[in-house]
Each structure stands twice: as C-alpha cells, then as structure tokens.
Amino acid sequence: xxxxxxxxxxxxxxxxxxxxxxxxxxxxxxxxxxxxxxxxxxxxxxxxxxxxxxxxxxxxxxxxxxxxx
Numbered sequence: 001x002x003x004x005x006x007x008x009x010x011x012x013x014x015x016x017x018x019x020x021x022x023x024x025x026x027x028x029x030x031x032x033x034x035x036x037x038x039x040x041x042x043x044x045x046x047x048x049x050x051x052x053x054x055x056x057x058x059x060x061x062x063x064x065x066x067x068x069x
Contacts, residue, residue: 027068033060 028036033056038048040059051059057067 025064025066027066028060030056030067030069033057033067033069036060036063036065 030053034045034048034051037043037051037056037059038045040063041048053067053069056069060067
C-alpha cells in the first residue's frame with residue numbers, strides 16, 4: 001500500500017519482492033579465484049595455486065560468487 005494524498009494505492013509487492021530476491025551471480029575463472037583466495041586467506045600465490053577446485057569453490061561460495069572452471 002502506498003498513501004498518496006488521502007487515498008491508499010496497492011503496489012504489486014510480488015514484483016518488487018521478486019526483483020529484490022533475484023540478483024546477478026558473477027562467474028569467476030580459476031585465475032581470478034586464485035587471486036581472490038590469496039586476498040581472502042592472506043596466503044602467497046604459490047600456496048593459493050595449490051588449492052584444489054573444491055577449496056577455491058568454497059572461498060567463492062563465502063563471497064556468493066560462482067566458479068566457472
């Protein structure tokens with residue numbers, strides 16, 4: 001409901017809620033995931049490059065990103 005003057009108007013809340021729930025999910029390649037893991041975990045590049053795919057995916061999941069590898 002929205003109050004305009006002395007009248008109440010109903011707004012399509014379903015559309016608003018749906019728009020708020022949907023958000024773009026960014027896909028990240030392996031190189032970018034390694035850089036993100038370096039910064040997030042505070043490790044060197046050599047250590048981050050040894051991370052398995054599942055470990056990199058876990059770091060991306062915490063940041064609500066998706067893996068593209």
